[in-house]
Amino acid sequence: MDVKEYRGWLIVGSLALMLLAATPTLALYLKIPSGSERFSELWLLGSGHKAEDYPSNVKVNETYSVFVGVVNHLGYSAYYNVSVKFRNQTQQLPVASNATHSALPTLYEFNFFVGNDEAWEALLNFKILNVERSNDYMIVNSLSINNVLFQVDTISKRDETRNGFYYQLFFELWLYNITSQSFQYNNHVGLWLNVTDFI
Amino acid sequence: MKPSLVLLILLVFASQLLVAETFLIGEGYATSSSTESEESVVSAYRAALETEKAGANVSSLLVKLNEAAKFLASGRMSNGSADFDEATRIAREVENAAVELKDSALSEGLQRMVFTMTASVVGMALIALGSLVVWRLLKNRYRTNTLQK
DSSP states (O other): OOHHHHHHHHHHHHHHHHHHHHHHHHHHHOOOOOOSOOEEEEEEEOTTSSSSOOOOEEETTOEEEEEEEEEEESSSOEEEEEEEEEEESSSOOOBGGGTBOOOSOOOEEEEEEEOTTOEEEEEEEEEEEEEEEOSSEEEEEEEEETTEEEEEEEEEEOBTTTTBOEEEEEEEEEEEETTTTEEEEEEEEEEEEEEESOO | OOHHHHHHHHHHHHHHHHHHHHHHHHHHHHHHHHHHHHHHHHHHHHHHHHHHHTTOOOHHHHHHHHHHHHHHHHHHHHTOHHHHHHHHHHHHHHHHHHHHHHHHHHHHHHHHHHHHHHHHHHHHHHHHHHHHHHHHHHHHHHHHHHHHO
16 A cells, blocks of 8 residues: 555544544533423322322311422523412313413412422322311311411312312412513412311 | 690500501511512522523532522511521522632633643644654655565
8 A cells, every 4th residue: 555545544534533632622612402301390299109199088177198399300490489279170270281370379389499300399288177068069168288277268069970079279380580580380280189078 | 624634645645656657667577578588589599590500519509598498488477577587698698609609610610621622732732743753654664665675
């Protein structure tokens, strides 16, 4: 092989190695956007810390527990609010499709900070305290969440199909937006509860 | 009516007004503490975000911010100014720590950049020099082989 043929390969090889040596410096300036989606997870787990045994048929004056959790996949540390609300079957639920939160008042809330790709979790104990009932209607007057008493006075008509008085304890996830300097509604999860009025 | 009786009635009336005003001031103080406290926490969060963007690990700041958030929540439940004050104190600590951490992260980032660029330049130079040496050796060897033939 002629020495001039070696020259071509040597030049190509050298340039390739020089590009490899320059890669760390290039990486400082070239930002390749991450292809992964940015989002927050919101979930509920039963008292056994599993996605099962959620409270559904609940008795008055008995305490029930769920775990509420959030995972941050936004790419930055986030400031969250979880608002706990209580409704009957007809009252407004949040609409996730157009990011509209429920207008019902917040009973209990969690405010917390979560790092990127990290999780937060809290235990929530609730108890239906005081109800009034007729054949067709039930009014839940008060309930407690984590030992804090709330007056709710929420009326529910008997559900003939499911034969019970149904309420929903739901959790709205709000995310703090630095630009607008306010919390914005993100998502929600809920628990349907069939309230029976005595142990 | 005796002047002393009129004076007494006026004094009683004035004392009622004074008490009412004290309650109003008390409520107003608790409300502004809540707002101030929330603003402090948000300001500290913004500082932590800036620090994170600069490349620092802000886990310790988030732990403290969560402490502040708990005091904030506790203050809202009980309307206690002591909790709001504690939340504000922690938030200010976080904000100061965030500024220091950001400066440190920027300085480390700059050092890292200088080191990386220097290493790349030196690497490229060594590769170019090495290629030249290899080329010279190959050329000499080819010349020697050709002459021997």
